[in-house]
Amino acid sequence: MSSLLEFVFGWFFGFFAxxxxxxxxxxxxxxxxxxxxxxxxxxCAIRAGKGRVLNIGTEWSVGIAQITRGMLHFTPSxxxxxxxxxxxxxxxxxxxxxxxxxxxxxxxDWLDFIVTTAAGELVVRFPxxxxxxxxxxxxx
Numbered sequence: 001m002s003s004l005l006e007f008v009f010g011w012f013f014g015f016f017a018x019x020x021x022x023x024x025x026x027x028x029x030x031x032x033x034x035x036x037x038x039x040x041x042x043x044c045a046i047r048a049g050k051g052r053v054l055n056i057g058t059e060w061s062v063g064i065a066q067i068t069r070g071m072l073h074f075t076p077s078x079x080x081x082x083x084x085x086x087x088x089x090x091x092x093x094x095x096x097x098x099x100x101x102x103x104x105x106x107x108x109d110w111l112d113f114i115v116t117t118a119a120g121e122l123v124v125r126f127p128x129x130x131x132x133x134x135x136x137x138x139x140x
Contacts, residue, residue, distance in 0.1 A: 030129045041066050042134040045110070045125040046074055046084075053120035054084055060125075070140035072115070072124070090116040091139050094123060111135075 036042055045062045048054075061079025065072045072086040094112035111131030115122045115138070126134045 033127045033130045037130045037133055042126055042130055047123050049121040049123055053122050054086060054117060056080055056122060067134055067137045072138060086117055088115050088138050088140055091135050
């Protein structure tokens with residue numbers, strides 16, 4: 001009987017440990033995103049809508065952006081090399097006017113915005129938790 005109880009408790013706690021393994025990192029990211037926003041930065045992904053804009057292509061680059069009124073200072077951790085100073089003329093939610101990239105695969109919960117610059121349009125993706133607030137900060 002004790003081996004049966006040991007099996008049941010082992011399975012039960014193993015199941016919840018696996019469940020927490022998937023839930024806790026997401027909650028940590030959400031909390032970190034809110035803290036970052038208070039410090040004037042946000043995780044984001046960025047790509048050009050068409051062609052190349054500010055030497056950014058149509059493939060996603062992921063990193064951290066310092067955000068201020070009318071400005072994104074993007075530092076990539078994956079994708080393009082080198083920081084980008086992006087002067088924002090306008091920002092709006094993505095409405096389908098720029099077709100998704102053929103390599104685009106949604107990862108997590110993100111909000112997409114179209115950022116208009118003097119050189120063209122960029123698609124900027126912020127985490128769902130802070131997306132609207134980040135876009136409000138960047139809006140000129």
